[in-house]
Amino acid sequence: MRLSKYFLPVLKENPSDAQIVSHRLMLRAGMIRQAQSGIYSWLPMGFKVLRKLENIVHDEQVRAGHNPMLMPTMQSADLWKESGRYEDYGKEMLRVTDRHDRDMLFGPTNEELITDIFRSNVKSYKDLPLTLYQIQWKFRDEVRPRFGVMRGREFLMKDGYNFDVDKPSAMHAYNRHLVSYLRTYERMGMKAIPMRADSGPIGGEDTHEFLVLAETGESEVFYDSKILDLHLGDREVDYDSWDQCAAIFDEWTTPYARTDETHDAELFAQVPAERQMTSRGIEVGQIFYFGTKYSESMNAKVSTPDDGDVPVHMGSHGIGVSRMIGAIIEASHDDKGIIWPEAVTPFGVGIVNLKQGDEEADAACEALYKSATALGLDPLYDDRNERAGGKFASMDLIGLPWRITVGPRGLKNGVVELTSRKTGESEELTPELAIEKLVKIYADV
RNA sequence: CGGGCUAUAGCGCAGUCUGGUAGCGCGUUCGUCUGGGGGACGAGAGGUCGCAGGUUCGAACCCUGCUAGCCCGACCA
Numbered sequence: 001m002r003l004s005k006y007f008l009p010v011l012k013e014n015p016s017d018a019q020i021v022s023h024r025l026m027l028r029a030g031m032i033r034q035a036q037s038g039i040y041s042w043l044p045m046g047f048k049v050l051r052k053l054e055n056i057v058h059d060e061q062v063r064a065g066h067n068p069m070l071m072p073t074m075q076s077a078d079l080w081k082e083s084g085r086y087e088d089y090g091k092e093m094l095r096v097t098d099r100h101d102r103d104m105l106f107g108p109t110n111e112e113l114i115t116d117i118f119r120s121n122v123k124s125y126k127d128l129p130l131t132l133y134q135i136q137w138k139f140r141d142e143v144r145p146r147f148g149v150m151r152g153r154e155f156l157m158k159d160g161y162n163f164d165v166d167k168p169s170a171m172h173a174y175n176r177h178l179v180s181y182l183r184t185y186e187r188m189g190m191k192a193i194p195m196r197a198d199s200g201p202i203g204g205e206d207t208h209e210f211l212v213l214a215e216t217g218e219s220e221v222f223y224d225s226k227i228l229d230l231h232l233g234d235r236e237v238d239y240d241s242w243d244q245c246a247a248i249f250d251e252w253t254t255p256y257a258r259t260d261e262t263h264d265a266e267l268f269a270q271v272p273a274e275r276q277m278t279s280r281g282i283e284v285g286q287i288f289y290f291g292t293k294y295s296e297s298m299n300a301k302v303s304t305p306d307d308g309d310v311p312v313h314m315g316s317h318g319i320g321v322s323r324m325i326g327a328i329i330e331a332s333h334d335d336k337g338i339i340w341p342e343a344v345t346p347f348g349v350g351i352v353n354l355k356q357g358d359e360e361a362d363a364a365c366e367a368l369y370k371s372a373t374a375l376g377l378d379p380l381y382d383d384r385n386e387r388a389g390g391k392f393a394s395m396d397l398i399g400l401p402w403r404i405t406v407g408p409r410g411l412k413n414g415v416v417e418l419t420s421r422k423t424g425e426s427e428e429l430t431p432e433l434a435i436e437k438l439v440k441i442y443a444d445v
Numbered sequence: 446c447g448g449g450c451u452a453u454a455g456c457g458c459a460g461u462c463u464g465g466u467a468g469c470g471c472g473u474u475c476g477u478c479u480g481g482g483g484g485a486c487g488a489g490a491g492g493u494c495g496c497a498g499g500u501u502c503g504a505a506c507c508c509u510g511c512u513a514g515c516c517c518g519a520c521c522a
Contacts (some may be wrong), residue, residue, distance in 0.1 A: 012471060012483070013457045017515055028456095037514065091446095092521075109522090143446065143520060157522065209522090218521085283522060320522045354481055389482040396482090407481055417481095 001347065002369075003382045003394075007044050010394055020216045022329035023148030025338050029398045031325075038145025038153035045398065046325070048346040050156065053321050054135050056187050056343065057158045064180035064239045066131040066160055071113050073137055077103035079112040083297045094141045106139035111294050111316060114161045118312070119300035125165045128302060128312070129173060133160030135321060147216070150282065150326040158319040163312045165304060167291065170313035174206060174289045175245035177317045181210055181285055182232045182252065184319065189341025190328060192284055193227055194252050198261040206289040209259060210319075211281030214330040221281040222263050224255040224271045259283075282327040289315040338399030339421050342445040347380035348372070349438055350400040352392065354407030356385045364416070365406050368431050375439050396421070402441070404434055 009030040017034070018024040026032045031046030042050055058068060077095070080086035086093075094106040107113070114132060122130065135158045145153050162173035178194060185192035190212055197209035211221055230252060238244050256271050258264065259281070268276060295301065295311035303309055332339045340346070349372060353365040365381060372379040380400060382391045388407075395403050405417040405426075415428040418437065429437065 009455085011456055015456070016451085016458090019516070034514090090520095138522080140521075144516095144518090146516080151521080155522070159522095286522065318522055323522065352481095356480095358480090387480060387482085387484065389484080392482045394483090405481075409481065 001378075001380050003380060004384050006380070008398070009043070010397055018148065020147050020150070020330070021333055022150065022216070022326040025329055025333060025397070025399075026148055026326070029338060032149065036153075038142060038151065040149060040152060040154075045346045049325055049340075049344055050322060052344045052346070053188065053324055054156075054158075057135060057184055057319055057321060060180050060184040060187065061133055061158070061160065063183075064131075064176055066133050066180075068134065069132055070134050070136060071107070071110050071117075073107055073139070075105050075107045075110075075113055077105055079116055079298075080105065083112050083115075083294055085112070092140045092142065094139050107136075108138055108140045109316070109318075110134070110136075110159055111161065111314075112298065115294045115298045115300050115314070118161075118163055119295075119298060122163070123303060125302045125304045125310075129162065129164045129169055131160055131162040131173060131177075133158060133317075148326055149322045150216075150330075151218070152322065155320060156322040158321055160317045162315045162317075163295075163300075164314070165302060165310070165312065167313055170289055170291070170315055171206075172242045172245060174287060174315055175242075175249040176239050177287045177315070178208060178252065179232075179237055179245050179248045180239070181287065181317070181319065182248070183237075185210065185212075185284070186232055187343055188324065188328065189343045190284075190324075190331065191228065193221075193223060193257050193281070195221060195223070195257040195259050195281075196253070196262050197259055197286065208253070208287050209283050210285035211259070212284050212327040212331055213279050214282050214327065215280055216330050217280035217282040219281050219283060220260040220263075221258070221279055222260075222268050223257040223277050223279075225275040225277045227252070227255040227257050230255075282323070282330060283320070284324050284327050285317070285319040287315065287317040289313075333399070336393075337397035340399045340401055342401050342442060345401050346398070347400050348377040348442055349379045349402040349404060350395045350398075351379050351381040352388075352395060352403060352405045353381070353383055354388045354391070354405060356383060358408055360411050361406055361408055364411055364431060368404060368406065368416070368435065371431075371435055372438070375435060377435070377438055377442065402438055404431075406431075 011028040014024050015027045018027050026046060030043055032040040032042055035041055077086055093108055096104050098104055137154055138157050139154050142151060142153050145151055164170035164173055192210040192212050194208040194210050197207050211219060256268055291313055292311040294314055301309040301311050328344065329338050332341060351365055351368055353361050355361045369379055369381045399421060401421050403419045405419060410416055410428060414430055416431050416434055417426045418429055418434045419426040
């Protein structure tokens with residue numbers, strides 16, 4: 001993409017409404033624009049990152065054997081009355097009436113809708129286990145939206161639902177989801193720690209939240225620092241293996257890690273003192289096992305050979321995709337701007353032409369732009385007629401992990417400069433070597 | 446939902462106390478000079494001063510009501 005043709009309205013100054021760093025940087029980097037309190041338009045660059053995160057989530061869900069689908073944002077109130085949650089959910093649920101005076105709602109979550117789909121199509125234990133998921137916009141009418149996309153009213157969430165014949169099978173689904181979530185966050189370049197949590201209005205027995213550590217997090221968290229050393233890495237996982245998933249579940253849930261909701265001071269005291277960590281975290285996902293809560297109230301049963309018709313055991317799982325962007329920025333930025341992990345960066349590399357209009361510089365940039373594009377590096381070429389300082393400041397702000405700087409001075413010696421956004425370190429290379437190096441870097445992402 | 450604050454050009458702000466027909470910086474447009482970390486000079490464009498009502502000869506400014514947004518708290522992916 002050429003910056004001269006891209007819609008990237010960057011701001012030099014901090015918008016006064018934005019208090020926390022991710023909100024400020026998303027506004028300044030031209031990623032989002034507020035429409036109303038807690039409701040945002042996603043401008044091209046923000047949208048691009050959102051799509052990248054979605055792709056990673058989809059990829060890992062499908063790898064775990066789950067079925068992608070899409071449910072409507074508007075739901076009928078009838079199903080919610082059937083489950084009993086129409087009354088329970090309270091004011092967070094946005095209720096509307098259509099032209100025929102029918103009660104409708106903007107879905108805050110989809111347990112009812114998915115259970116309805118399930119019960120009218122699945123009758124036999126032979127069709128289980130089954131996990132369906134979607135990535136769809138949700139609406140929760142928060143009392144106090146804040147922090148930009150971190151607590152919006154409208155937000156993009158991956159929500160998945162598993163159906164199993166009995167509790168042991170459902171617990172495997174629970175473990176499988178935990179493993180796939182660990183992989184998902186690692187692929188985004190993030191460390192998200194699973195912590196035992198409270199179930200809230202979704203209800204249920206077992207639940208873990210995934211938290212990204214950040215000063216601005218809304219939850220207070222307590223953990224054994226040992227958990228930070230755990231990596232899933234590229235180990236092969238058989239998602240159908242109960243033992244393998246359970247082993248990984250044990251590995252990650254054995255070290256103490258809890259939010260303030262479930263914190264147990266006595267247990268925490270047993271962690272060696274030097275490993276007792278207290279900090280704040282941003283919740284970016286949660287997994288639940290809630291047994292037969294919905295299948296009983298909504299009569300979702302399957303036939304079994306031994307026990308006749310039994311209500312299915314269910315769980316649900318969510319990843320806050322739009323919130324994740326805020327969490328990534330909270331965890332990865334400096335005073336100049338965002339620092340994107342390579343896995344989710346909107347563009348692979350920024351090309352800065354220091355002297356736009358200079359024949360040699362222009363030609364060198366064009367050549368770089370073409371080869372980088374051809375090799376899938378997805379470059380953003382700053383071809384504006386700006387001065388060097390302005391171009392650098394914009395690049396630092398939007399936070400692409402790599403920058404190639406092209407100017408007459410270097411070109412005299414046949415070199416360009418390759419700079420890491422994260423470390424600030426530069427090296428002079430021929431254009432060909434710079435591209436080659438980037439291709440290698442992104443091959444590992 | 447309780448408490449606090451704010452609303453004036455795309456963004457950041459001054460002007461309100463003491464009423465007299467709106468200003469600064471950035472950005473933006475045009476031109477010239479520049480050209481390796483937000484450059485200089487010159488010329489321009491851009492505002493129903495959140496909305497409604499009131500007081501007044503006259504309201505961004507005073508009064509009343511409303512709306513929107515932000516922050517703290519309680520609540521939550």
